[in-house]
Amino acid sequence: MKAQLSRRDWFKSSLALTAGLTxxxxxxxxxxxxxxxxxxxxxxxxxxxxxxxxxxxxxxxxxxxxPSDKAKEAIIQNLGESNRYPFVAQSELRKMIADKEGVDADHVHLGAGSGAILCEAGVAYGLNNGEILSGFPTFTEMMDYAKVFNAKWDKVNLNDKLEFDYEAMASRINSKTKLVFVCNPNNPTGTLVDPSIVSPFCQDMSKKTLVYSDEAYLEFLEPEMQKKVTNIDLVKKGMNVVVSRTFSKIYGLAGLRIGYIVAKPDLIKKISQYQMGIPVSQHAIAAAKASLGDTxxxxxxxxxxxxxxxxxxxxxxxxxxxxxxxxxxxxxxxxxxxxxxxxxxxxxxxxxxxxxxxxxxxxxxxxxxxxxxxxxxxxxxxxxxx
Ligand SMILES: Cc1ncc(COP(=O)(O)O)c(C=O)c1O
Structure with missing residues (x-):
């Protein structure tokens, strides 16, 4: 073994380090x-x-x-809990979300960002050659992950206003479609489709397959509009619908990684079985609790x-x-x-x-x-x- 690094070795290792940082x-x-x-x-x-x-x-x-001042303060206050698994904190946050959304706590599942839950759902519904239908372009994390498990992704182009084309999507659904991904407002376009179109679409589709409503940007709408656009009422009516939200956007907690879904318990069970370990930290939960509903x-x-x-x-x-x-x-x-x-x-x-x-x-x-x-x-x- 060489006692000292040569200049060339040093140069090589520092290059590797630099490469590791990008x-x-x-x-x-x-x-x-x-x-x-x-x-x-x-x-x-x-x-x-x-x-x-x-x-x-x-x-x-x-x-x-x-993050908001309240979230920062909550993280600092919570540092002393770093030695504890977040079991209690998780239950408390699930209850808070459930109360806010008007469901029971067994309807709520947390993830390390809503993206992690999108991946879980991608596996749950993409396995065994499942097909996922979505508009395109959209947020692709679920479909990309599902494809790793041999799922098929059927994409329907947007209309000329760069909006999801719900009529075209309805005509593309088939007996193999295991999940329909809806993103309203949509990423990357920012466009919003009127709930008078989206809600009947989701209700109809949910009779045939699972509808996954990604509402990551919902809170950028004015509060009255949020109530009209969210598909949470369909969850409350017991339909085959999942609503997905995140603390990364309006709450400004992207770096902490926390999001959630709301759905009936059998759907929560099917999706959450693919969760890896205990992914949400004490600090993310503390910040989320301080942020939730911070009008x-x-x-x-x-x-x-x-x-x-x-x-x-x-x-x-x-x-x-x-x-x-x-x-x-x-x-x-x-x-x-x-x-x-x-x-x-x-x-x-x-x-x-x-x-x-x-x-x-x-x-x-x-x-x-x-x-x-x-x-x-x-x-x-x-x-x-x-
Ligand atoms: C539409 C949409 N859904 C979900 C996510 C995932 O966000 P996160 O994993 O940070 O909750 C994003 C992130 O940009 C997004 O644009």
Whole structure:
């Protein structure tokens, strides 16, 4: 064994360390919502994805205002419980969620982010060549995971308003469809379909198969609208429907990893049997308990998001760029120049965003940061595309 590292060995090991700190495109595939586009693969191949504290991060639909002060305080207060498994805390949070949603606690299942539960459901319904039907593009974590277990994913393109096309989806369902994935509002488009279309669709489909209603961005709608859009009433009526929510978005707890589903107990049992270990930590639960239903913080996030999104909408209008009508903390519009150039030049300006491939075109998906960040974005983007 060599007593000392040679200069060359040292250089090699420090290179390996550096490589370990950045994320390969393959890992990024798992990390990001939706498929990684050709432009992203190229950009991260030459300049591996390595977010740092100085980037303006408009690439992951995070909440720039979170966590709330209440959540931070709860985490600090809870540190002393780190030696305890979170059994009691979990039951308390499930009860709180159940009370808020108007169901019993046996209707609630927690996960390390709603993405982890999407994966559990992907296995539960994708095994044995199960088929999953969804609109496309959408949030693909469930379908990507189900495919690992040989499930088939049947995608139905969006309509020309970049919305889920529920009529086309209804006509595609068949006897092998084990699950229909609904995302309203949808990621990556931000578009919302009126509940007068979505609710009857879910009711009809739930007679034939399981309907999984991903409501990750529901709380960006005004409270009255949230009540109309959520499919929670269908769960309460005992239908074959799962409602999925997350603490990552309006509550600003993406880094803590906590989300939940609400469904009737037999569905909870079928999905949760694929949960790995005890994935949700004491601290995530403490923050979630302090955040759940915190109307003050939610309305602050919502109104600041609307204002900052308005700035981006104004810019896109001024440039004459079409876009999906966003009801969320991100916007989706056709890339005005090629995606590789956009990504690399924006990254040089320290701004991260996404490029999607859809229907032989490239699309920009830009998360809504603070108003100041959006002003920096529009100025930088304008320089990049000029
Ligand atoms: C539509 C949708 N569902 C679910 C998730 C998963 O979020 P998390 O695992 O952080 O709860 C995301 C994340 O971006 C999303 O966009």
């Amino acid at each position: 994320l390969s495109p393959m890992f990024v595939d798992k990390l990001f919502a939706g498929p990684v586009s050709a432009a992203e693969r190229h950009q991260w191949g030459i300049n591996p994805y390595s977010p740092n504290g100085n980037n303006i991060r408009l690439n992951a639909n995070e909440n720039p205002y979170g 003050e913080f939610m309305s602050l996030s919502r109104s600041k998001n609307t204002e900052a999104r308005g700035h981006l909408e104004g810019y896109l209008k001024k440039k004459g760029f079409s876009h999906g009508k966003s009801h969320t903390n991100f916007m989706f519009f056709p890339a005005p120049i090629d995606g590789k150039t956009i990504l690399s030049r924006m990254q040089q300006k320290n701004i991260l965003m996404r490029i999607w491939d859809y229907q032989d075109m490239e699309w920009c998906r830009v998360s809504i940061g603070s108003l100041d960040e959006m002003k920096q974005f529009t100025q930088a983007f304008d320089e990049v595309i000029s």
